[in-house]
Amino acid sequence: MRRLDSKRTEPLHGTAATRSLERATAAELPPHALMARAGLSIASLTRALAPHARRIWVACGPGNNGGDGLVAATWLHQHSQASGLGLSITTTLVGDLQRLPKDAAHAWKRAQAAGLSLSKAPPDTFDFAIDALLGIGATRPMEGELSEQWDRLVHATAPVLSVDVPSGLKADTGALLDPSSKSQVPAGPRFTLSLLTLKPGLFTAQGRDFAGEVWFDDLAAPMAAMVPPDAWLQGQPGPDFEPALKHATHKGKHGEVLVLGGQSMETDGIGMSGAAILAARAALHAGAGRVYLSLIQATAPSLTWDPVCPELMLRSTSAALSGDLVERSTVVCGCGGGRAVADFLPALLERAPMLVLDADALNAIADNQALQQLLEQRRHRAWTTVVTPHPLEAARLLAATTETVMTDRLASAQSISERWGVICVLKGSGSVISAPGVAPLINASGNGSLATAGTGDVLAGMIGAALASPGKQATALRCVAAAVFQHGHIADHWIKNQGRRHLSASQLATGRSD
The missing domain is CATH 3.40.50.10260 (YjeF N-terminal domain)
Known part of the structure; x- marks a missing residue:
């Protein structure tokens, strides 16, 4: 026993x-x-x-x-x-x-x-x-x-x-x-x-x-x-998952993440730039060598640098989509994207070999048959697609109800994976991580302190960083599962070390629990 x-x-x-x-x-x-x-x-x-x-x-x-x-x-x-x-x-x-x-x-x-x-x-x-x-x-x-x-x-x-x-x-x-x-x-x-x-x-x-x-x-x-x-x-990743850092290395060998989202106020009076900023900061603190942040802004960029994380490299959406940045990066799309994010999804679905879709990107796909077809085509290219829905977003993807999703979370996550050929992270108590053709995983870490605004955006950024790192000898599913575990692990240590129930997404994004 x-x-x-x-x-x-x-x-x-x-x-x-x-x-x-x-x-x-x-x-x-x-x-x-x-x-x-x-x-x-x-x-x-x-x-x-x-x-x-x-x-x-x-x-x-x-x-x-x-x-x-x-x-x-x-x-x-x-x-x-x-x-x-x-x-x-x-x-x-x-x-x-x-x-x-x-x-x-x-x-x-x-x-x-x-x-x-x-x-x-x-x-x-x-x-x-x-x-x-x-x-x-x-x-x-x-x-x-x-x-x-x-x-x-x-x-x-x-x-x-x-x-x-x-x-x-x-x-x-x-x-x-x-x-x-x-x-x-x-x-x-x-x-x-x-x-x-x-x-x-x-x-x-x-x-x-x-x-x-x-x-x-x-x-x-x-x-x-x-x-x-x-x-x-799914427990804590073993010591083989994180190889020792080499002395003869540079930032270009630690992977690149592009975060596209964060609709500005000018678009329709609803500003959600913070969601994309949180995802980008989380990707940076999770170990990505370079993190690019592209905010959806209707006019000239109002944010040209992040005073909290000046390491973030800001790009306009047009600059982000030009060149080969989309092809060589892990792209995280949807965090705070609002309705405007739908305009950028066709290019990302067609060009990004590594793609993490969250929040408004999922809502846009659930409402658009053409985007659904582009998502389905990705599986035939052997590209990696990760979706991170909460139960309501999962219900929209499945054309079901939230109650149906919550009645059997494992089956719901597996249905999304099989339907779209993706790795699915169904968030919630005991987040379920599924992929086509394999038994689903239930994350062992985390607690109720994660039930605050923005923690899902942080998770998307952490998953982006995990997928971008070229040093890990692991499958995409294992990388995603490790990021989900670490996300909850930080919250567990927060409760243990701080003795407080409230954990803000900004604190979570730093990757520290002290």
Whole structure:
């Protein structure tokens, strides 16, 4: 058993793969042995997380998840008796005892033999709770007593340990079974012990809020490595990703980034120059050798240099599109581009081998069939295209609704990648990074401090710099994933070092967390 952190890249398995592995593992073991291992693991983690807890509530549901909870309650009960600690173990079970699955029914018989009894209602107060109401097989919103106990757990200020997945959370997607519950956030410390496999839903959508700190026990199932993962939890890039800097080098060998966007006030009274400036600053601080900034301005340029980052080289849009700058740079387009950015997209789509499309560039493509055709043609040239939509922009690209996108973030990102032949970064809690024909990645870093204006522009610039660097021996997908991780990693260290919740995009763009 181990606690997960953001340093490791981990395979993730959905419900179907987990069920398959569960059947194969159980077939190699004596009857009920797999549930016995799970229950012991839950009990052991409970004692480790809450060594001083004296009143423990074990909330069991009508399936095998509840059976795991019964085994854990039995272990805790026996430990209390053997040690003389006098723990109060309140065990509830929602459902008909006569209809329990075989393994859960066996767990109940063992619990009875150990002297464990069921309570008709949860305790009035408790120091620690085990959520074993529903597991990965749940498909319908909870009702009646099940819903009441779930609500009690969600609003509990005491620590809660969920078995396999938090009850009511879809293991494959991170969406809640009852969409009306998505506004709720657990009140107290939360932990989840994922058993046998790690589930994708723990790390994206509502998963991270409800799962809390995730632990993993593979239950000594050696066949796990034989089951192809449905996704990957993308951790910190290894030391091989960033090669040592050579002494005999110059800025031209560290890649070039061109940022085109930032519509000025003169265009239609809406000024968004700051978005493009943030992207350019982020690309510079992320290591690009040269960064060119081309602002969309209706009249003579009002900004000729950046006093914060004078290293940025400003170009008019006509100068940026002349010569071979578009061909030799990684182009980042769309940040604060407004409606005016659509005029520049045909040239960029037709000329830029490395192209990052964000924000208004995506909106323009979603509304224009001709631009969509140009985007599709890029895949036949083996050019790299990265799109970085938030859920609403993703919905526009898919001609769907935001709710549909959020119902299955992994499938939505993969649909965009397959439809357009692009690398897609679907932003949000547990950003999803997908590419055609490969299992998607879920970013392991980041937190709610990134929910401020401009942080997406910073991400686009960081991705541009990662793609532009010629020294990394990595695929474009790996470069993009590394940039997404670093973006969240800065925010994680900001919270750790500063102890503050607010992180501005300007601070994020510096690449520093101190």
